Amino acid sequence: MDSRERVLTALEIKEPDRVPTHVIALDANNVDKVLGKPEINDFQLIEAIKQQYPDNYAEKLTEGLAALETEIFSRMAEASWKLGFDAIQVGIIPYTFRNDKEFIDPWGRIWEIRNNEGNAFPFYREGLITSPEVWEEWNKPDAEKLAEEMHEFTSQIYKKYNDKIFLIGVDDFIGIFESTWQSMGIVEFSRQIMKNPSYIKERFEFQTNIICELIKASFDAGLEVWTESGDLAWKSGTFMRPEDMRKYLLPCYKRMTKIAHDLGGKCILHSDGNLMGVLDFIVDAGFDGLHSLDPMAGMDLAKIKQQVGDKLCLLGNIDVSYTLSRGSQKEVEAAVKKAIQIAGSGGGFIVSPTNIHPAVKPENLRWMVEATKKYGAYPIKRGG
Amino acid sequence: MADQFELIKKSIIEFETDKIEDYIKKALKSGAAPTEIIEKGIRPGAELAGEKFDKNEFYLPELVMAGEVIKKGITVLEPLLIKEKSAYKGTVIAATVQGDLHDIGKDLVSVMLKGNGFKVIDLGVDVPPEKVVKAVKENNAKIICLSILLTPAYDGLSATIKALEENGLRKKVKIVLGGAAVSSETVKRYGADYYGRDANEAVEICKRLVSA
8 A cells, every 4th residue: 555545544444554653743953854954944934035125025025935934844854754644734834924033824823933943933923813803804814815825836836745744734823723823912812702792703613714715725735634723722621612512613623624525525623632522523623633742731532432443543642742742763663553452453543643743763763663663564453 | 898899700701891890999998908908909800700710600701801800909009009918919920931922821810819918920922031030129029920831932931941040039939820732740850839720720829939
């Protein structure tokens, strides 16, 4: 089987030749470690543009941003292929440079540009949509324009990497829940969901319209799987009341997964945190897979497999707080072996880091991939 | 008077941001001391909000909104508390460590601690170790609550604990960790003292520390 067949078979909850491997992204410092540093880093580029266009450098930087993001994600695909992964996620994030230290995005979020070993690393700081009135007046993101950008971006990467690694489209940072709450900040979101839920409903629906267009664009460019990204929970459970999730998020997710299914594709949900109490919600929303399954957050892989393993493909479970950032080869191998023993039987399991951050080490990722090849060949008996 | 304390408590769990100021002013007018208002009105309200969160009756939005009411109440009382010696249960330095910009968990812990009668020096996010050291010295604080959501920020945690050691402060303070990147294992590995799984647990740890 090739990577595409392997991943799609697992998403069908069937047994491929072996358990596939997947990663949501790679941090640019790790990409550099695998491929070597680019000739000019992001900050040198920003400085050069500033020197050349002192009066309108932010505008000039933004003009070149789509090309830069395409390059960043292309290098990410190349590096993850070299590490031996079967699948990686790609998706453009439509930032605008506010100045040389901050991005702003179409949802009114301000991002600080941090330096990750020469690579620009966006860090969410605050949202400017401080009330429904501000949203009313806001120059809202244009779904058609964003879809065109996504199509162009995806087409370019797909042409270059489709034969090497299975590419999955993603709305990283711009998923329905995350883009909505972050655009207004957690206090305003809390106030509105309690006092004016119709506004939150409207915002979720607005974002769903955009995501549906992005799915169509990505699939038109060749992709077959989409990941809805956005943390719905923390360690002690979901951020929102489960009944509010059903009321306001479920219809949006259903619409999104239906679009993916109607186009012959699949749809995965990525969320950190403890989702043990809402597994049925994820199934009812129509998702084909659930990613993260962070053991640190209390996600119990055995229970999840037992409860929804016949309905959801399970992706993740390999810890990034220690195992993939500071663990030994033996520890990485043990974590992978254990996860496969618990969730591998019958198919529907994909080994993946629970998340990704600059401290995750490429050699640990390589060990993870190698261990999956070693222990993940089917048939796998329940419990190993 | 008891009714006024009850109203203050109720305003917290019913998210009446617009009413707490009025209730506090009425209680003050009736002769209640600011510390008494915290002890009999705000603290029970904050505790009840925490209990409801533990029982899944409150989720993040409710906890955040209860926190907003507490914040407003404390803003009214703070200038008066400064005048009262030993008005606080203890002083806590709260910070998200260097390398991390997440503030939700840290903000919740800060406000719940204030609601429970602690003086909180909130240093914000991405806080350099020397700023934590300076705050401990200036405020003679015995407890530090550090939030870490991102694993790369472990370097910031490590540097903060090292800076406290180098300044001879480590043995004088207790360090409570919280956040997505933290577990009991992190506490052991980095030489901190306690791990609070959520805001409520962090507050309970601080309460135990000052009553010990």
